[in-house]
Amino acid sequence: xxxxxxTPKHLITATGQRVTLRxxxxxxxxxxxxxxxxxxxxxxxxxxxxxxxERAKGNILERFSAxxxxxxxxxxNLSSLxxxxxxxxxxxxxxxxxxxxxxxxxxxxxxxTVL
Amino acid sequence: AQSVTQPDIHITVxxxxxxxxxxxxxxGATPYLFWYVQSPGQGLQLLLKYFSGxxxxxxxxxxxxxxxxxxSSFNLRKPSVHWSDAAEYFCAVGARGNTPLVFGKGTRLSVxx
Numbered sequence: 762x763x764x765x766x767x768t769p770k771h772l773i774t775a776t777g778q779r780v781t782l783r784x785x786x787x788x789x790x791x792x793x794x795x796x797x798x799x800x801x802x803x804x805x806x807x808x809x810x811x812x813x814x815e816r817a818k819g820n821i822l823e824r825f826s827a828x829x830x831x832x833x834x835x836x837x838n839l840s841s842l843x844x845x846x847x848x849x850x851x852x853x854x855x856x857x858x859x860x861x862x863x864x865x866x867x868x869x870x871x872x873x874t875v876l
Numbered sequence: 877a878q879s880v881t882q883p884d885i886h887i888t889v890x891x892x893x894x895x896x897x898x899x900x901x902x903x904g905a906t907p908y909l910f911w912y913v914q915s916p917g918q919g920l921q922l923l924l925k926y927f928s929g930x931x932x933x934x935x936x937x938x939x940x941x942x943x944x945x946x947x948s949s950f951n952l953r954k955p956s957v958h959w960s961d962a963a964e965y966f967c968a969v970g971a972r973g974n975t976p977l978v979f980g981k982g983t984r985l986s987v988x989x
Contacts, residue, residue: 794977809974811974863975867919869918
């Protein structure tokens with residue numbers, strides 16, 4: 762158990778819908794990352810938040826957005842869903858400090874199926 | 877641009893045999909290198925990491941990896957594979973300062989009796 766929690770575990774929805782994925786980082790971790798894992802693209806970085814602020818952006822579609830709240834949990838919002846958005850979405854968190862090794866701790870993921 | 881290449885998509889080894897999974901990276905700065913393992917239906921678990929010091933690093937579950945700067949490689953090894961090692965293995969590169977990781981496409985390991 763990494764200490765990172767994600768809900769829900771599975772999500773099945775229809776095209777055109779909107780969903781919200783939730784992530785709670787490890788206690789004390791200020792940085793949260795979202796990754797998408799699909800068969801054709803592999804593991805792709807979407808977006809990073811650090812202490813409530815957006816820190817880095819990767820291959821995130823405009824239909825997707827995220828935020829990090831004052832209690833440090835994060836939500837990934839996916840809208841106007843398409844079949845191709847079906848994937849496993851991971852959240853990760855990392856330690857911040859002078860001795861940090863860049864290691865990220867991953868949650869169990871949310872499997873999104875768009876029908 | 878940063879990139880990670882795992883040349884082997886799928887490897888099958890016999891239980892008890894040795895294992896080497898290859899990883900090559902392209903990164904402009906000093907790389908932080910990681911190997912993660914993903915069992916079916918599970919999240920990613922860190923096996924080992926390298927960011928400085930001894931180029932041979934030991935990880936969990938009897939795995940080790942060697943950083944070779946001249947070859948831009950960070951290959952994962954295990955002297956004797958167990959059936960429970962069957963999983964997907966991902967090599968990743970990052971940097972100090974809480975930066976996003978760039979992952980390879982993964983290598984699926986199958987273990988046969």
